[in-house]
Amino acid sequence: MDGPSHSVEVTVRYAETDQMGCAHHGVYVVWCELGRTSMMRERGVSYSEMERNGVFMPVTRLEVEYRAAAHYEETVRIETRVEAPRSRSVKFAYEIIGPGERLLARARTDLACVDGEGRTRRIPQEVREALQPAAP
Amino acid sequence: MDGPSHSVEVTVRYAETDQMGCAHHGVYVVWCELGRTSMMRERGVSYSEMERNGVFMPVTRLEVEYRAAAHYEETVRIETRVEAPRSRSVKFAYEIIGPGERLLARARTDLACVDGEGRTRRIPQEVREALQPAAP
Amino acid sequence: MDGPSHSVEVTVRYAETDQMGCAHHGVYVVWCELGRTSMMRERGVSYSEMERNGVFMPVTRLEVEYRAAAHYEETVRIETRVEAPRSRSVKFAYEIIGPGERLLARARTDLACVDGEGRTRRIPQEVREALQPAAP
Amino acid sequence: MDGPSHSVEVTVRYAETDQMGCAHHGVYVVWCELGRTSMMRERGVSYSEMERNGVFMPVTRLEVEYRAAAHYEETVRIETRVEAPRSRSVKFAYEIIGPGERLLARARTDLACVDGEGRTRRIPQEVREALQPAAP
Numbered sequence: 429m430d431g432p433s434h435s436v437e438v439t440v441r442y443a444e445t446d447q448m449g450c451a452h453h454g455v456y457v458v459w460c461e462l463g464r465t466s467m468m469r470e471r472g473v474s475y476s477e478m479e480r481n482g483v484f485m486p487v488t489r490l491e492v493e494y495r496a497a498a499h500y501e502e503t504v505r506i507e508t509r510v511e512a513p514r515s516r517s518v519k520f521a522y523e524i525i526g527p528g529e530r531l532l533a534r535a536r537t538d539l540a541c542v543d544g545e546g547r548t549r550r551i552p553q554e555v556r557e558a559l560q561p562a563a564p
Numbered sequence: 565m566d567g568p569s570h571s572v573e574v575t576v577r578y579a580e581t582d583q584m585g586c587a588h589h590g591v592y593v594v595w596c597e598l599g600r601t602s603m604m605r606e607r608g609v610s611y612s613e614m615e616r617n618g619v620f621m622p623v624t625r626l627e628v629e630y631r632a633a634a635h636y637e638e639t640v641r642i643e644t645r646v647e648a649p650r651s652r653s654v655k656f657a658y659e660i661i662g663p664g665e666r667l668l669a670r671a672r673t674d675l676a677c678v679d680g681e682g683r684t685r686r687i688p689q690e691v692r693e694a695l696q697p698a699a700p
Numbered sequence: 701m702d703g704p705s706h707s708v709e710v711t712v713r714y715a716e717t718d719q720m721g722c723a724h725h726g727v728y729v730v731w732c733e734l735g736r737t738s739m740m741r742e743r744g745v746s747y748s749e750m751e752r753n754g755v756f757m758p759v760t761r762l763e764v765e766y767r768a769a770a771h772y773e774e775t776v777r778i779e780t781r782v783e784a785p786r787s788r789s790v791k792f793a794y795e796i797i798g799p800g801e802r803l804l805a806r807a808r809t810d811l812a813c814v815d816g817e818g819r820t821r822r823i824p825q826e827v828r829e830a831l832q833p834a835a836p
Numbered sequence: 837m838d839g840p841s842h843s844v845e846v847t848v849r850y851a852e853t854d855q856m857g858c859a860h861h862g863v864y865v866v867w868c869e870l871g872r873t874s875m876m877r878e879r880g881v882s883y884s885e886m887e888r889n890g891v892f893m894p895v896t897r898l899e900v901e902y903r904a905a906a907h908y909e910e911t912v913r914i915e916t917r918v919e920a921p922r923s924r925s926v927k928f929a930y931e932i933i934g935p936g937e938r939l940l941a942r943a944r945t946d947l948a949c950v951d952g953e954g955r956t957r958r959i960p961q962e963v964r965e966a967l968q969p970a971a972p
Binding site: 714715717718719720721722724726772 | 855
């Protein structure tokens with residue numbers, strides 16, 4: 429995926445660790461969501477407001493490749509990129525970066541656009557525009 | 565609290581552990597919710613259906629006293645008791661029991677009854693009846 | 701993946717839902733873990749004991765394809781299959797099945813075998829044997 | 837509790853909401869942990885390092901009083917105060933503040949100090965000093 433990436437940082441919470449002594453692998457899915465919603469917010473798309481208008485964007489596919497562990501209290505950076513949205517779906521790619529610029533994980537998600545009854549619908553025009561890879 | 569208690573078992577999940585090597589203390593709150601909703605279901609009250617009818621029961625107070633740790637793969641039993649509901653609120657008490665009948669925690673929650681806008685409202689009559697301590 | 705599958709059921713918890721009104725997509729990752737550890741336990745492999753012996757099996761790759769939503773209080777079945785383990789890694793495949801035998805999601809995970817310092821190591825022989833697809 | 841309070845902000849994550857449309861009540865427990873560990877870190881106590889030295893501080897008691905809901909994307913502030921530590925335990929108090937300085941919840945936790953085998957032990961001297969209410 430090309431285009432600028434959006435950056436957001438998060439500190440690993442104690443509750444996110446498991447008895448292996450590092451962040452549980454399921455937490456990365458929440459971090460990707462954080463990266464994606466943070467990017468949307470920065471581009472002027474409020475997901476809360478979309479939902480109030482009956483537009484939802486559930487994840488339809490998820491892929492994570494884990495490279496290294498993230499530990500409690502470490503600051504982790506989520507780099508999010510978006511691919512040019514199609515009319516009813518959009519793809520995001522993520523890199524989770526740990527201390528010392530170490531790559532902890534790569535991930536990708538596909539999202540669909542649905543209405544309140546779960547039927548696919550077109551992504552609203554202003555959201556499609558905001559999600560262009562080359563957007564600010 | 566008097567009256568019969570409702571029992572439900574749960575096995576500690578790996579994702580519920582933290583790096584101290586046992587279930588994170590926040591998980592007990594979810595287990596209490598499990599005990600409470602399981603008791604309601606057994607007594608014929610579907611919380612899903614209540615919500616569809618615009619009746620919600622948020623927790624307004626929570627208290628947990630931790631006695632011993634719960635470990636991954638251990639089976640834990642949640643004993644739930646209910647106190648006679650008032651018109652707009654109800655109290656539950658819980659015991660979390662580990663292997664060998666060891667008491668892991670005691671907890672109490674207060675729940676209010678609200679409508680879709682968050683205003684307190686009366687607990688529906690059939691729910692109040694189902695939640696009598698001496699109910700089956 | 702061939703071979704018999706292992707089945708385990710789970711009821712969707714209230715805490716697992718999100719404001720879209722169904723189970724959050726991150727929860728499926730925990731359900732897969734549940735399926736996998738339950739299968740291992742049934743085949744006589746205690747993951748707790750492996751860890752006490754300094755053998756860990758972190759997830760190195762994860763893929764989930766979401767088909768339909770799971771709702772609060774619904775019982776969901778996790779079908780887990782294992783692929784013949786290699787010397788240092790093993791793959792699992794999952795189907796998450798909802799009410800009325802509806803397919804909710806398909807998933808795959810790759811796991812590595814590492815020691816207490818995170819270095820890859822051989823899967824213990826008895827674990828490799830227990831994880832043969834054709835095992836009971 | 838007297839003494840200065842420590843402030844830390846957190847944005848409500850989508851994964852933290854439930855189908856009632858606001859942050860699940862269990863999440864507040866994680867936010868308190870965030871406030872407490874953030875305060876300790878600011879005062880030069882690394883909980884990670886304490887654990888490496890075999891000193892653990894599990895929660896032994898927890899109390900939360902919920903006043904108002906926190907919604908997705910809202911920024912919430914956690915104000916943490918500490919009470920003068922005793923030799924083997926310490927108490928923290930929290931206020932969770934939402935947009936417009938609205939009080940969302942008050943909470944209290946008691947923590948014990950234990951060694952790697954779970955036996956109570958004295959809080960290390962430097963930790964006791966750092967946790968004095970009047971500390972910087």
